Every structure is written in structure tokens, then in C-alpha cells.
Amino acid sequence: MTTNAPTPVWHYRTRKQTLLGWLGWFSLVALTVFCWQLMNENTIWAFVSDAPEQAADIGGRMFPPAWSYIDQLWEPLWDTINIATLGTLIGVAVAVPVAFLAANNTTPSRRFVRPLALLLIVTSRSINSLIWALLLVAVIGPGLLAGVIAIGLRSIGFIAKLLYEAIEEIDFNQVEAVRATGASGAQVIDYAIVPQILPAFWGISVFRWDINIRESTILGLVGAGGLGIQLSASLATLAWNQVAMIFVVILGTVIVSEWVSARVRQAVI
Amino acid sequence: MDQPSVHPVTWKRPPVLFTHTGWRRAIYAGALIYLVLAMQSIEVDWQRVYLGLDRGWKFVEGFLTPDFTTRWRDISEGLIESLTMTVTSTVAGILVSVPIGIGAARNLAPAPVYLFCRGIITLSRSFQEVIIAILLVAMFGFGPFAGFLTLAFASIGFLSKLLAEDIEACDRSQIEAIRATGASWWQVVNYAVQPQVMPRLVGLSLYRLDINFRESAVIGIVGAGGIGATLNTAIDRYEYDSAGAILIIIIAIVLVVEYSSSYIRRWVQ
Numbered sequence: 001m002t003t004n005a006p007t008p009v010w011h012y013r014t015r016k017q018t019l020l021g022w023l024g025w026f027s028l029v030a031l032t033v034f035c036w037q038l039m040n041e042n043t044i045w046a047f048v049s050d051a052p053e054q055a056a057d058i059g060g061r062m063f064p065p066a067w068s069y070i071d072q073l074w075e076p077l078w079d080t081i082n083i084a085t086l087g088t089l090i091g092v093a094v095a096v097p098v099a100f101l102a103a104n105n106t107t108p109s110r111r112f113v114r115p116l117a118l119l120l121i122v123t124s125r126s127i128n129s130l131i132w133a134l135l136l137v138a139v140i141g142p143g144l145l146a147g148v149i150a151i152g153l154r155s156i157g158f159i160a161k162l163l164y165e166a167i168e169e170i171d172f173n174q175v176e177a178v179r180a181t182g183a184s185g186a187q188v189i190d191y192a193i194v195p196q197i198l199p200a201f202w203g204i205s206v207f208r209w210d211i212n213i214r215e216s217t218i219l220g221l222v223g224a225g226g227l228g229i230q231l232s233a234s235l236a237t238l239a240w241n242q243v244a245m246i247f248v249v250i251l252g253t254v255i256v257s258e259w260v261s262a263r264v265r266q267a268v269i
Numbered sequence: 270m271d272q273p274s275v276h277p278v279t280w281k282r283p284p285v286l287f288t289h290t291g292w293r294r295a296i297y298a299g300a301l302i303y304l305v306l307a308m309q310s311i312e313v314d315w316q317r318v319y320l321g322l323d324r325g326w327k328f329v330e331g332f333l334t335p336d337f338t339t340r341w342r343d344i345s346e347g348l349i350e351s352l353t354m355t356v357t358s359t360v361a362g363i364l365v366s367v368p369i370g371i372g373a374a375r376n377l378a379p380a381p382v383y384l385f386c387r388g389i390i391t392l393s394r395s396f397q398e399v400i401i402a403i404l405l406v407a408m409f410g411f412g413p414f415a416g417f418l419t420l421a422f423a424s425i426g427f428l429s430k431l432l433a434e435d436i437e438a439c440d441r442s443q444i445e446a447i448r449a450t451g452a453s454w455w456q457v458v459n460y461a462v463q464p465q466v467m468p469r470l471v472g473l474s475l476y477r478l479d480i481n482f483r484e485s486a487v488i489g490i491v492g493a494g495g496i497g498a499t500l501n502t503a504i505d506r507y508e509y510d511s512a513g514a515i516l517i518i519i520i521a522i523v524l525v526v527e528y529s530s531s532y533i534r535r536w537v538q
Contacts, residue, residue: 048414054407082307131486139321254396
């Protein structure tokens with residue numbers, strides 16, 4: 001009589017894969033712990049441990065919010081909305097040609113123009129609008145204009161990236177059909193490409209406008225106009241109840257803009 | 270006998286948006302009025318802009334001839350803070366957002382848990398990182414620890430929302446198949462939901478890593494540690510060549526993270 005060979009047990013992965021998986025997890029944990037240690041070298045834990053008291057203190061000063069302060073907030077609010085809207089318009093105006101230059105199927109030169117357009121997109125995307133504002137306030141002085149341009153510069157990369165991806169996904173048969181009628185290059189873009197990307201275009205623009213409303217509420221911290229100027233003034237004087245009122249206004253604006261953008265995207269797409 | 274043909278000889282493209290003529294005109298007129306009003310709120314001091322052009326040119330020069338060496342100690346310190354903050358906050362964000370994401374998925378969680386988790390997500394999403402950073406710096410003191418908390422908090426809103434949407438879009442039949450074997454709730458999550466959402470969760474986490482790095486460059490402006498503080502100081506001192514160097518480093522790191530994350534995402538999926 002022979003003894004039964006041990007029945008093979010089903011495993012989800014081979015032993016080597018399991019080992020590699022554990023190794024990966026281990027190095028991730030090690031990296032995190034290492035980063036944690038490095039980051040907290042200069043942390044003063046006494047400040048961290050009394051955070052609940054600080055939070056209670058600040059919370060106590062914030063309530064009730066200074067409701068009457070709203071009288072001084074209408075104008076900055078109007079400025080904030082204008083910064084976001086005009087900035088988005090600038091961003092759209094520059095981003096559309098850049099997107100056509102960057103898309104694989106519409107670019108005039110894949111070797112020279114496309115990399116340049118992609119570089120422009122990456123540069124604009126990697127630098128936050130607050131940093132753009134910081135630079136522009138230093139260059140052209142504090143005020144709304146710096147905020148508008150900062151929002152515009154940041155929006156170019158975002159809109160152009162999503163738009164050129166949409167252009168690359170169009171149905172090329174329509175382009176060929178329009179071209180077969182003898183249409184010129186501009187007519188091909190107008191009649192074959194634009195109708196296909198128009199819904200995406202409106203969706204992207206309104207989405208960016210919604211993000212820009214959020215971002216323009218803080219640009220004033222570096223002097224670029226809007227609610228942020230009021231916010232930094234209230235913070236400087238430690239008037240936490242005014243800060244709370246500004247937060248309420250920001251929250252309301254963000255909710256309204258998100259609602260508007262959701263409705264427009266629903267209607268368009 | 271010839272009869273003049275009655276079919277139209279010209280064709281006008283119908284409007285794509287707003288098909289009702291009256292509404293279309295009203296919307297265009299409203300947009301025009303808004304634009305005029307919004308433009309008026311921008312006060313431009315042309316003399317200041319003219320003076321600033323010189324400074325702007327100096328900045329472009331500084332960007333083209335960046336100075337990495339003079340302030341290297343400050344730059345490397347800020348960079349280490351930014352990078353460690355990015356890694357730890359992304360890991361912490363993922364750890365917290367997975368349970369919240371599961372709780373915010375309507376097909377897995379009971380109604381009270383669902384509402385609670387959605388509440389956390391909305392709270393985290395409606396405020397800008399910088400505003401959260403202001404509050405947390407006031408509570409926890411200056412430095413990267415406050416930045417870590419800010420980014421982790423912001424990651425929670427982003428990751429759990431997208432994870433919850435992903436879980437809700439899961440293939441129902443797989444969940445039902447596992448449930449039919451008599452699996453408990455944990456086993457359903459582990460064997461039916463987790464394999465479906467894992468590739469996307471990895472992709473989202475890498476995307477958030479990218480965002481967290483970019484944001485870590487900003488929250489330093491309000492005192493939450495990182496390269497933003499260094500950049501702010503450089504611009505305040507009019508050291509545009511150091512500022513240019515910092516911006517180039519930020520752009521380079523964003524590029525590296527973006528490329529490697531797209532590579533890893535392709536490998537996972």
C-alpha cells in the first residue's frame with residue numbers, strides 16, 4: 001500500500017510572488033517610518049499635546065461668528081467671484097490653442113510643437129495658483145489683476161491637459177468625412193472636431209471654474225485680492241469670530257458654485 | 270415648364286447650445302453685462318505694472334539662470350520636509366480613507382454609517398488645504414507636523430469619495446456570488462469588492478501622492494513647513510535666482526512622480 005501523496009493546496013499566488021509582495025509592503029512601511037522620524041525631528045511635542053486645549057480655545061472664540069461682519073464681506077466676495085471667472089476665461093482662451101497643439105492628431109508637428117505644448121502644460125500644472133499669485137504680486141503689485149492672472153496661468157495646464165485628451169479620443173471618421181467635402185483645415189476643426197469636443201469643453205471649463213472659486217478665496221493671503229485679504233487681516237488681529245464668519249461665507253460660496261457646476265455639467269453631458 | 274426650386278440654397282448651422290433664440294440672446298446679453306461689471310472691479314495701476322515689468326524680467330532671468338548653491342541649506346531642508354510630509358500624509362490618508370470609503374458606499378454600509386462617512390467627506394472637501402493649514406498651525410504650532418495633518422485630512426476627502434464611488438460601481442453579480450456561498454460581510458468585502466477596486470485604489474493613491482507634493486509646496490506659506498516657506502522667503506528677499514531654482518526643483522519632482530506613477534499604474538492594471 002502506498003501512502004497518499006499530499007494533495008496540493010490551492011494558493012492565490014506562487015511563493016515567489018508572496019515573498020515579493022511582503023518585501024514590497026515591508027519597504028513601504030520602512031520608508032514611511034523613516035520619513036516620519038525625519039519629519040518630526042524638530043517637532044515640539046508639547047505644542048502637539050496641548051492642541052485640544054488650543055482647539056477648544058479657538059473654537060470658543062469663533063462662536064458665535066460675527067454675523068454683522070458680513071457687511072464688509074460683500075465686496076471681497078464679488079471680487080473673489082470675478083477673480084475666478086475672469087481667470088477661468090483667460091485660462092480657456094490660452095488653453096484651447098495649446099490643447100490643439102498638444103493633441104497627437106491635430107498638432108502641426110509631433111517632434112517640435114507637441115513637446116513644447118506639453119512642457120507648457122506641465123509647468124502651469126505643477127505650480128499652484130497661490131505660488132503664481134506670490135510671484136505676480138511681487139512683479140505687478142498687489143490687487144485683483146495679480147489674482148486673475150495667477151488663476152489664469154494655473155488653469156491653462158488643467159484645461160489644456162483634459163481638453164487634449166478629449167481631442168485625442170475623437171472619432172476620426174467624421175474628420176475624414178468633412179475633409180472629403182473639400183473643407184479647409186479651419187473648416188475641418190470647426191465642423192468635425194469642435195462639435196465632438198464641445199460637451200467635454202464645457203464640462204472641463206465649468207469644473208475648473210468651480211475649483212477656481214475655492215482657490216480664489218485664499219489668494220488674498222498673499223495680497224492678490226478677494227476674501228483672503230479680509231481673512232489675513234482678521235487672522236492678524238486674532239479676531240476669530242470674524243474668521244468664523246469668513247469661513248461661513250466661503251462655505252456658502254463653495255456649495256453654491258459646486259451646485260452650479262454640477263447642474264451645468266448635467267445639462268451639457 | 271420650369272418652376273423655381275423652393276428648397277433653400279443656403280444652410281445655416283443650428284446653434285449647439287441654448288436652442289431657444291430668446292433665451293440665447295438673453296444669456297449672451299447677461300454674460301456681456303457681467304463681463305463689463307467684472308472688468309470694472311479690477312483697478313489697474315499701470316504705473317506700478319510698468320515698474321514691475323523690470324522686476325518680472327529679472328524673475329525670468331532668475332528662472333533661466335537658477336542659483337541652487339547659495340541657499341542650498343534652506344532649499345534642501347524645505348525639500349526634505351516637503352517630501353517626508355508627502356509620504357507620511359499620503360500613507361495616513363489612505364489608512365483612514367479606506368474604512369471611511371467603505372462606510373460611504375451605499376451598497377455596503379447601513380444608512381447611519383453612510384450618512385456619517387459622507388458628512389466627513391463633505392467637510393474635508395469643502396475647505397481649501399491652505400485654510401485647514403491655517404487652523405491646524407494655530408492648534409499644533411508651526412512646522413511640518415501641522416502640514417502632515419493638513420494633507421492627511423485633505424487626502425481623506427479625496428480618496429474616500431472616489432473609493433466610495435468605485436465600490437458603488439462594482440459588479441453586483443460578483444458580490445452576490447460570494448454572498449451566496451454564505452460569506453460574512455468581511456468576507457464579501459475581502460473576496461468580492463477588494464479585488465475589483467484594488468487597481469483603482471492604487472492608481473488614486475499615486476495620484477494623491479502627486480497632489481500632496483504639489484500642495485506641500487503651498488501650505489508652507491502659512492507656516493505649515495515644507496518648501497513653500499523657503500520659496501516665500503526667497504521671493505520676499507527678491508532672490509529670484511533662488512526662487513527660480515526652487516520652482517525648477519518642484520516642476521522636476523512633479524514630472525518624476527507623474528511619470529513613475531503612470532508607469533506603476535500601467536503595471537498594476
